Amino acid sequence: MRELKVGIIGAGIWGANHARVFNTLLQTRLVAVCDIAPERANAFKEQSGCAAAYSDFNELIADPEVEAISVATPDFTHAPIILAALKANKHVLCEKPLAMTLEETEEVAKAAAQSSGKLMVDFHNRVNPAIVQLRDAVAAGEIGNAVHGYARLSNTTYVPLEMLSWAAKSSALWFLGSHVVDALRFVLNDEVVRVYSVARSGVLKARGVDTQDVHISTLEFSKGAVITLENSWILSTANPIAYDFKIELVGDKGQINANPSHNGAVTKLTSQGAKFADLLGITPTGPSRIGGFVLEAIAQFVDAVLDEAPLLADAKDGLAVTRVLAAIEQSAAQGTPVRLCF
Template sequence: MSRLRMGVIGAGHWGGNHAHTFNVLPETELVGVCDLDEGRALKMKETYGATRAFTDYQKLISSDQIDAISVATPDFTHTPIILAALKADKHVLSEKPLATTVREAEEIAAAAANSKGKLMIDFHNRVNPILVQVRDMIQGGQIGLAKHGTARLSNTTFVPFEMLSWAAKSSALWFLGSHLVDVLRFILADEVVRVYSVARSGTLSAGGVDTKDFHVSVLEFSKGTVVTMENSWILSRDNPSLVDFKIEFVGEKGQVQADPTHNGGLRKIVDGGLKYNDYIGITPTGQTRIGGFVLESIARFVDSVVRDAPLLADAQDGLANTKTLAAIEESVATGKAVNIG
């Protein structure tokens, strides 16, 4: 069987996860990598053994040596790349969110329906073993109907001030809330029908990043579950982890609580500070294998193309996600609850 010939667009940290996976999996061949910064593209090519480096994504997509692409560029840049690839009938794996406007997400969903290529959104928490267990508990009726819950996915100020050069063009809502909204839909197997949200600014803008400090949102689901969701970019850098991720549901018969932040098993105390290290997101493996749910979700895309396995998350999942996030932004702007049709 011939290998799936891959191109990776975006040579940042997450693009490196894609390139590594496609370089290691026996079913794939990393043919091309692309970044606007030629130096970064060349470095990725050398690091992960790609055949070619591009600075123009259109040239990568149009290459007859590439069957599929992955999009690991900033949130607000996904749409034109995905549309160009689907028009060329290439398979596409896109990082979240699918798009940052409903109009663009709808345009992508329509293009996916008319393309010979498959489109998957990399909502990797759908294979996070902790959250899969939460879903199984709730869907198995162990706590009865989930009546209400809380969900927190937030970062320290390191992320907007240092990690993301484009933070001012995004927010904790789009960067983190996109993950959390999908996790809630996945766990509850239900759709958000109404949202209300409050946001505040000041801390980040004072530091030169003009975006919201946080969003606190109430999500109502069609079956009656109500979830309070927090997404913040102003957690203290003294936190032992870059991310704070917690979910709890209260049901008719019991509760389920999950803390995927650091998985509780590995703590490091140096220089007077406590740090938690991840040990299941990406795990060490042999030279021809990958390990950890972060890379497993990328491998699921390969399975969907090579073995016609189900997509982990499709265009409709991405569209539902964008609709919810856009409704939250509308609620902040109007000060009113917003229904999602």
């Protein structure tokens, strides 16, 4: 059995998820880690058992032991890392978004087409059981033609104020909207052709994070469906979970709703209030297996590299999502609808 040797760039929360997968699968070996903070890189190296730690991503990319690279760094840092890795013909798994400008994303997509390395975007909701159920129901015609819907992926203020030190360099639109726009494309098997969006700011700025509080957007798809999309970073921390994810679709023959976050299958009631548990993202398994859609998506990158399995989401998907998010920002800034060109 061939072994894939992997390096991780970004020694934070999500980098740890990547390490968990690569240290569990029998066909992968984690050989290097990189983080801009040397002490964090070295701590990650010790915890994960890999051989090398770097503070410059170019050094990790140049490491001859590294065949594939996971990019688990902040949203705004992705493009230069991906471009350098693809130039070196390394395989790349990148967290969303692929990049935060249309120009950078187009450059990445062009580089992916020219490189012998594979590029996958970690749009992990494509293997989220709730979202797959939506996709299958729509594809089977259970609700007929999708007419309208509502999608919400928002966070409590804990995320921009406490969890992400770099929140001011991103927004709920880029951090969360990238996931849900791709999920809608996946479920509807369709592309967005026009958007109209309104943004509001002030709550986070007053608390020291200079980014938008919320985008409320209308997405029109080519087959006729109209979806209202909410991406907010100012939900109350009194919520029982830090994220709120819902998709509701109404068709001409039926309706289907998904509520992956607030389904209440497990509710903890303590002195700190009510809290929901996440039962889908990461699930219990034996020591040689991984479970849950968050880890499964990472494992599918390995399948694509070693077994020529289809990529879960490729550069074209990443580019399509960035086009929509950039159009949403443009619409919110100018106060008019924006039509997308493909």
